[in-house]
Amino acid sequence: MMLLVVGCNFKNTPVEVRERLAFTGPRLAQALDELSARYGCEAVILSTCNRVEIYLARNEALVAPDAELIAEFLLEFHGIRQEEARPEWYHHSGLASVIHLFRVVASLDSLVIGEGQIAGQVKQAYETAQERAAVGPTLHALFQHARIVAKRARTETGISRGHVSVSSLAVDYVRQVFDHFGDKTVLVIGAGKMGELTLRHLKDLQPRQILVANRSPEKAAEVAGGCGGRAVAWDQLDDALAQADIVLSTTGAPEPIVTRRRWNDVLARRSGGTVVILDIAVPRDFDPRIHDGDRTCLFNIDDLKKIREQTLQERGKHVAAAEAIVAQEQRRFLAKWTQRQHVPIIAKLTRDFEARRQIIVQQLFRRLNGKLGDEDRSYIEGAFRLLQNQFLHGPISALAEEAPEENRHTLRDALRKLFRLEE
Amino acid sequence: MPEIVERVTVFCFAASYVLALAMEVWHLLAPRPIQRYLALGFGGAGLLAHSIYVLVQPLQLTAPFGALVFLAWILAVFYFYGSIHHGRLAWGVFVLPLVLGLIGLAEALADGPGDNQDFLATLLSPRGERFWGALHGALLLLAGVGISVGFVASVMYLVQVYRLRAKLPPGQGMRLWSLERIEEMNRRAVLWAFPLLTAGLIVGIALQIQNGVSMSDWNSPKIVSTIGLWLVFAILLYLRYGVHARGRQVAILTLVAFAVLLLALASPVHPSHGGGP
Numbered sequence: 256m257m258l259l260v261v262g263c264n265f266k267n268t269p270v271e272v273r274e275r276l277a278f279t280g281p282r283l284a285q286a287l288d289e290l291s292a293r294y295g296c297e298a299v300i301l302s303t304c305n306r307v308e309i310y311l312a313r314n315e316a317l318v319a320p321d322a323e324l325i326a327e328f329l330l331e332f333h334g335i336r337q338e339e340a341r342p343e344w345y346h347h348s349g350l351a352s353v354i355h356l357f358r359v360v361a362s363l364d365s366l367v368i369g370e371g372q373i374a375g376q377v378k379q380a381y382e383t384a385q386e387r388a389a390v391g392p393t394l395h396a397l398f399q400h401a402r403i404v405a406k407r408a409r410t411e412t413g414i415s416r417g418h419v420s421v422s423s424l425a426v427d428y429v430r431q432v433f434d435h436f437g438d439k440t441v442l443v444i445g446a447g448k449m450g451e452l453t454l455r456h457l458k459d460l461q462p463r464q465i466l467v468a469n470r471s472p473e474k475a476a477e478v479a480g481g482c483g484g485r486a487v488a489w490d491q492l493d494d495a496l497a498q499a500d501i502v503l504s505t506t507g508a509p510e511p512i513v514t515r516r517r518w519n520d521v522l523a524r525r526s527g528g529t530v531v532i533l534d535i536a537v538p539r540d541f542d543p544r545i546h547d548g549d550r551t552c553l554f555n556i557d558d559l560k561k562i563r564e565q566t567l568q569e570r571g572k573h574v575a576a577a578e579a580i581v582a583q584e585q586r587r588f589l590a591k592w593t594q595r596q597h598v599p600i601i602a603k604l605t606r607d608f609e610a611r612r613q614i615i616v617q618q619l620f621r622r623l624n625g626k627l628g629d630e631d632r633s634y635i636e637g638a639f640r641l642l643q644n645q646f647l648h649g650p651i652s653a654l655a656e657e658a659p660e661e662n663r664h665t666l667r668d669a670l671r672k673l674f675r676l677e678e
Numbered sequence: 679m680p681e682i683v684e685r686v687t688v689f690c691f692a693a694s695y696v697l698a699l700a701m702e703v704w705h706l707l708a709p710r711p712i713q714r715y716l717a718l719g720f721g722g723a724g725l726l727a728h729s730i731y732v733l734v735q736p737l738q739l740t741a742p743f744g745a746l747v748f749l750a751w752i753l754a755v756f757y758f759y760g761s762i763h764h765g766r767l768a769w770g771v772f773v774l775p776l777v778l779g780l781i782g783l784a785e786a787l788a789d790g791p792g793d794n795q796d797f798l799a800t801l802l803s804p805r806g807e808r809f810w811g812a813l814h815g816a817l818l819l820l821a822g823v824g825i826s827v828g829f830v831a832s833v834m835y836l837v838q839v840y841r842l843r844a845k846l847p848p849g850q851g852m853r854l855w856s857l858e859r860i861e862e863m864n865r866r867a868v869l870w871a872f873p874l875l876t877a878g879l880i881v882g883i884a885l886q887i888q889n890g891v892s893m894s895d896w897n898s899p900k901i902v903s904t905i906g907l908w909l910v911f912a913i914l915l916y917l918r919y920g921v922h923a924r925g926r927q928v929a930i931l932t933l934v935a936f937a938v939l940l941l942a943l944a945s946p947v948h949p950s951h952g953g954g955p
Contacts, residue, residue: 410711411710413850416849416850417847417848417849417850418848418849424847424848427848427849428842428848430848430856431838431841431842431848431854431856431857432856432857432858433857433858434855434856434858434862435858526922528858528861528924528925529857529858529925546843547843548839548840548841548842548843548844549839549842549843549857549925549926550924550925552842554845558845561845562845562847562848565847566847566849566850569847569850
């Protein structure tokens with residue numbers, strides 16, 4: 256299998272170098288065209304914020320692509336001089352490149368183990384290469400199989416379970432409490448930068464209204480304008496709390512702004528159900544004792560970070576299972592691949608025997624001309640066909656049963672030599 | 679009727695439900711699609727056997743055994759429907775223990791007294807007092823379904839509250855609906871059960887008065903526990919709509935209502951008591 260992968264990733268190449276090596280839009284298409292034309296091979300380029308990798312495959316009759324040349328091509332294509340940046344290239348060939356791709360797509364090689372984006376990015380890379388006609392039978396088979404690996408790792412192990420970003424986790428908790436958001440009120444307290452991403456996620460839930468409270472009315476109006484909300488006066492905070500379903504608090508206040516007593520007063524005025532408070536301010540804005548998991552669900556930044564760690568730890572427990580899937584699928588891929596490699600030799604062998612059989616049978620018929628009836632001719636033809644099938648059954652079965660081994664096709668080569676199939 | 683159909687016993691469907699529950703629990707511990715399919719297969723087989731049993735055996739719904747087996751059957755339908763429509767939720771983990779519990783209780787009370795009327799036949803051919811007795815029983819049984827669904831929702835609610843209170847990582851462990859949706863399910867179950875319970879009680883009281891039963895007959899455990907159930911429901915509705923109580927309080931009171939329902943179902947029938955469970 257003449258496969259090669261050359262690349263660099265977050266483990267050993269700094270982001271400023273990876274940024275320069277990244278492929279986007281038309282540059283990606285151009286690179287694929289150049290790779291195919293220059294090296295006469297199939298190519299897929301995987302370019303994400305954490306890695307740049309080129310997958311190449313060549314017909315078996317030719318020599319494997321040279322990793323050094325491909326690395327040089329990458330630098331040359333991006334106009335980077337050798338002395339300017341020194342990415343730590345890695346390369347894998349043959350079976351090692353299959354295992355590498357399967358580990359990448361199962362997100363075992365990711366910065367955050369189990370992250371869900373990489374499978375989509377690999378798929379996108381393959382589709383782009385396909386659009387540029389840079390994909391042939393080898394990479395097609397490899398990337399199709401990679402999709403199976405990604406799906407199995409995701410569905411059969413817990414490697415992708417749960418979110419690991421603070422804002423996504425916050426929204427996960429909100430979703431554990433609420434089912435629909437069209438009748439919900441979100442209250443944003445403060446205007447901290449930390450809350451921006453969480454607010455964006457909350458806005459995506461399309462709540463009925465967003466209220467913004469800030470000590471500075473101008474700042475409140477500014478934040479409200481940015482998220483399509485309505486500013487409320489700071490002295491009306493308790494009223495806003497009483498009608499809110501989801502509270503996002505990001506003030507820079509040195510002490511809690513909502514004490515237990517104040518919250519109890521707010522609760523007494525509330526007619527709605529549970530309220531979820533996402534307190535991502537440091538120091539905290541809400542007294543943590545108000546959390547009861549029923550009427551008040553309070554999650555502060557420490558809770559969310561702790562849960563992030565727990566989720567990552569939990570994912571770590573499933574790495575071995577995902578690695579086992581990679582190993583299993585790599586064997587399956589190799590077995591399938593070997594079978595596919597046997598198809599031309601089996602076809603040639605059959606064709607060759609078919610031609611020889613027909614020549615011999617025709618010679619026999621000419622010799623016995625006039626002495627054979629139609630039934631006899633048909634019987635003789637059938638007998639020779641049976642002989643051919645029985646003769647070929649052994650070699651073909653042996654080929655099918657051959658244990659797949661990388662770049663070693665002893666039996667296939669033997670058959671080629673024994674039956675002079677090259678000539 | 680084929681002989682095999684008549685050979686279906688309580689053990690057949692109970693064993694299928696046990697296997698389905700085992701698959702559900704296994705799926706919870708090590709999730710794989712195969713366990714989900716196996717659970718559905720065993721659950722479906724159990725429901726089929728249960729349905730045959732309910733149709734073929736002359737169930738006496740006035741007796742605890744018949745009423746409990748019938749109630750378990752309706753909940754098994756609820757389980758199967760839920761498992762197909764909410765495949766990602768740990769639905770069976772909550773509903774199947776209830777179904778099995780009811781079947782177990784039915785078996786434990788299998789020798790209880792009851793009248794020998796064919797419940798469905800009486801209900802479908804309305805004639806006189808027996809029809810009203812059957813209607814009384816049907817209304818109370820349907821109310822029982824509502825209370826059982828409310829029970830499942832309440833247990834789910836309390837588990838979800840526990841997970842939120844303990845701040846367990848979302849997306850891990852069993853999948854449940856949001857608190858809001860579970861509460862809505864409980865609310866609907868209660869709103870479904872209360873009118874049926876009230877109507878069933880009114881029909882029952884009317885029948886008792888028409889039969890001219892003595893005061894002492896009103897003290898039968900079945901009547902007392904059913905009236906107790908109605909009172910618990912009245913408190914539940916008052917708490918919900920009168921003082922806007924939400925969440926855990928309502929869930930716990932629904933569990934109490936379910937306990938009283940079990941008491942009512944398990945109570946023996948007084949000789950003067952006509953139809954109905």
